[in-house]
Amino acid sequence: MSDLLMSLQGTINLATRNTASSPVRPNAFRHVGTADSCEMELSVETVTQNESYTGQRLQVGELTLGKSGTLNLTLKDWSIENIALALYGEKITVDAGIVTDEKLPESLVIGDRIKLAHPFVADVELKIADGTILVLGTDYEIESAHAGLIKLLTTMALTATVDYSYAKTESLGIFTRQPPERWFMLDGINTDRENEHVIVELFRVKFNPISNFSLLHNEGYGELPLTATVLADMSQNKDSSLGYFGSYVQKAK
Template sequence: MSNYLLGQGSIYVAARDANGKPKALRWLRDVSSAKIALKTSEVNHKESFSGQRATAKVITTGKEASIDLTLMEMSGENLAMATQGKLAQVTNGSITNEVLPAGLVAGDRVALKYPKVSAVAITDSTGTPVTLDPAKYQVNAEYGAIVLNDLTGVTQPLKVAYSYAALETVAIFAEGQKETFLRYEGINLAEEGKPIIVELYRVTAKPLKDLSLITDKLSDMNISADVLIDTTKPANSDLGQFGRILQGAP
C-alpha cells in the first residue's frame, strides 16, 4: 500500500502552561511552506587492526530539531512572533501639544507620533501662541505626516494638536524569545486527502530572516525555530520528547 505525502494544511501555535500543556491554539493562517529538519551529532570510531581504518562504531552524542516556516499573513500576532515583539492595541485618542523639532524650514516633512489623524491644528511658541493658517502646511492624515509650506513670521518650536484613530502596534524586540507548542493539521493530497498531524512540544522562534518592504510580489516572513526537548514527557513513551507525527494506520 502506497503512502506518499503532498501536504497542505493549517499550523497552530499555543503558549504552554506551567505544566507544559498547550493553551488555546492560534491559527497562523496562510503558511506557504513548513519544513522540519532533524540532525544528530556523532562520534565515529575507526578500527585499527584491519589496515583499512574502517568505521567500526558510530555513537550518537546529540540530537537537534528545527522547523522553518514561511508566513504570508502580516497579522499583528504573526508580526509579534516574527519580531520577538510586543503587540498592543491603541485606542483612539487625542494629543494637545506635540512639540515638533526646532529649526524647521519651508518644505520640511515631519512625522507625528500617531498616523490616521484628524482635526489637526498647529500653534507657534510666541507669548500668546498663534494658530497657523492651514494654508501654511499640508497634512497627510493616513500617515500622520505634515509638510510645512511657509514659516514666515512663525516662532518655533511648533506644537500640534490632533485626534487619532484606533491602532495596532508591534514593538520590535520588546518581548524576547518565547516557547510555544506547534501543531500542524495537514491534508495529504497524495493519499485522497487523508489527515496528518504533527505536534512539536517546545518551539522557540528566532527573529525573522527578512521582510521585504518594497517588492514586486507578495511579501512573506521566513522564520526558523528550534525544537527543544520536553523532559516532562518520558523518553520511551509514544509521545516522544520532541514531537510526534500522527496519521491513520495502514
C-alpha cells in the first residue's frame, strides 16, 4: 500500500450567501487570486470533571461546551474586492467627468500644495476672475496628476479657480459596511498526485478587519493577511451528515 501524501494547491473562491434560500446556498463565486497560505484552525471549549473519592483526583469526564473555527488567508492579489474584505468597505465606481470653476481653499500662501476634489486629473487650468488663464510652470505646477495635487507659485494662483477632467475611478471607504460573511470553497489539487482533487467548503465565514495593512513594500510584494471566524450555519439541515460548518470532499477510489 502506497503512502497517501498530500501537497495541496488550488483556487480559493468566495461567494456571498443567498440567505433567501433554505438551506442557505452560495451565490456566484469569485476567485480571490494568488494566496501564499490558507489555514483553518478548529477548537472546542471543554469542561472537565475529576472524581473525589480515591484521593488521586482522577479525571473521569470531559464535556464539550462549544465548537469554533478560524480561517487564516494570506492573499497576494490586491483586487478592490479583496481590499474591501480587509477594510469593511464597499466598492464605489465614479465615472469620468469634467469640473469647471472649482474653488481653492481660503488663506493660501505661495508654495501651498492643494488637493483637488478628484484624483487622476488631466487638462488642468487655473484662471482668475477676469478669465485670464494662468501659465503652467510659472503660476502653478501639477505635482501629482494621480493624486490631483497642485502647487501654487504666484499670488494670482492663490485666488484662482480650477478647470480639469478626471478619469473613471473605483474606491471604497473604511468601515462603511457590516462585517462581511462569505461562503468559502477551496478547489484543491494534490500536486503529488495529478488526478487527486480535494474540495473544502465552509458554509459561513465572517471576516475580521485586517490587523496589519502594510502600505509600503520595500522588499517583495505586499500581502493581505485576513482572518475570518468560522460560524455555524444553522440553516443547514439538522440531519445532514455534513453538519453546520462545512465539508471536506474527495473522489472515492
